[in-house]
Amino acid sequence: MYIDSHAHLNYPDVVKNIGEVLQRAEDAGVEAIIVPATTYRTSLDIVELVQKHKMLYGAVGIHPTELKDFEVSHLEGIESLAAIDKICAIGEIGLDYYWEPYDSELQIRILREQFRIAKRCGLPVIIHNRNSTNDLMELVRSEYDGGLLKGQFHSFSAGQEEANECIKMGFYISFTGNITYKPNDSTRIAYGIVEQTPAEHLLLETDTPYLPPMPYRGKQNEPSYVNHTAAKIAELKGITPEELGRITSENARSLYGI
Numbered sequence: 656m657y658i659d660s661h662a663h664l665n666y667p668d669v670v671k672n673i674g675e676v677l678q679r680a681e682d683a684g685v686e687a688i689i690v691p692a693t694t695y696r697t698s699l700d701i702v703e704l705v706q707k708h709k710m711l712y713g714a715v716g717i718h719p720t721e722l723k724d725f726e727v728s729h730l731e732g733i734e735s736l737a738a739i740d741k742i743c744a745i746g747e748i749g750l751d752y753y754w755e756p757y758d759s760e761l762q763i764r765i766l767r768e769q770f771r772i773a774k775r776c777g778l779p780v781i782i783h784n785r786n787s788t789n790d791l792m793e794l795v796r797s798e799y800d801g802g803l804l805k806g807q808f809h810s811f812s813a814g815q816e817e818a819n820e821c822i823k824m825g826f827y828i829s830f831t832g833n834i835t836y837k838p839n840d841s842t843r844i845a846y847g848i849v850e851q852t853p854a855e856h857l858l859l860e861t862d863t864p865y866l867p868p869m870p871y872r873g874k875q876n877e878p879s880y881v882n883h884t885a886a887k888i889a890e891l892k893g894i895t896p897e898e899l900g901r902i903t904s905e906n907a908r909s910l911y912g913i
């Protein structure tokens with residue numbers, strides 16, 4: 656009934672127990688999981704991982720905080736991996752001005768290239784944004800191409816105005832387990848965005864192994880915990896978790912073609 660649209664199951668601490676993690680996910684009602692890459696190297700790992708497990712789909716791409724070993728040939732590599740069966744998106748890509756030092760020009764250049772790869776391949780993108788909303792929105796607008804660029808803003812961290820614009824452009828947004836934490840300024844903004852966003856533009860995600868929902872805060876996150884995030888979002892929408900699960904799974908299937 657749920658699709659976890661964002662789980663880094665390839666990370667060493669998670670992949671070592673992958674059999675149990677997937678069994679618990681299935682028991683919790685998770686029907687499919689998307690595993691995003693962060694480098695060319697992990698893109699190759701993910702291609703292999705998703706061939707082994709029926710419920711897994713993969714994304715290939717280069718994350719903005721992982722540009723240390725970047726080589727131009729990696730972009731060609733990503734584009735050829737994108738054609739492989741069960742690779743359903745280009746991601747996780749985006750901008751990150753939180754971790755210093757960062758090179759915003761380089762991040763923007765590589766993001767633009769990956770947006771173009773996604774459009775050439777007809778695949779959606781999975782977008783990461785940390786402290787970079789203005790530059791990101793500017794780039795999304797300039798590469799939008801009348802809707803050729805489509806995808807998901809994962810772990811949404813911009814404001815209501817940007818959320819409205821994303822939705823108007825046909826993008827999907829998702830929140831991680833931190834929406835279940837004790838109300839503070841940023842959760843309150845998130846509540847408002849969830850309330851204003853039609854369920855037809857929401858996706859569910861865990862961002863495993865990060866940001867577990869209550870009551871697992873402080874532990875390693877995993878896809879089976881997505882039902883706690885779903886329960887909170889369903890409450891904010893005034894619908895049942897089952898209904899939210901049904902709609903968001905349909906959204907994920909239609910966006911990612913899975």
Ligand SMILES: [Zn+2]
Pocket residue numbers: 661663691747862
């Ligand atoms: Zn992620």
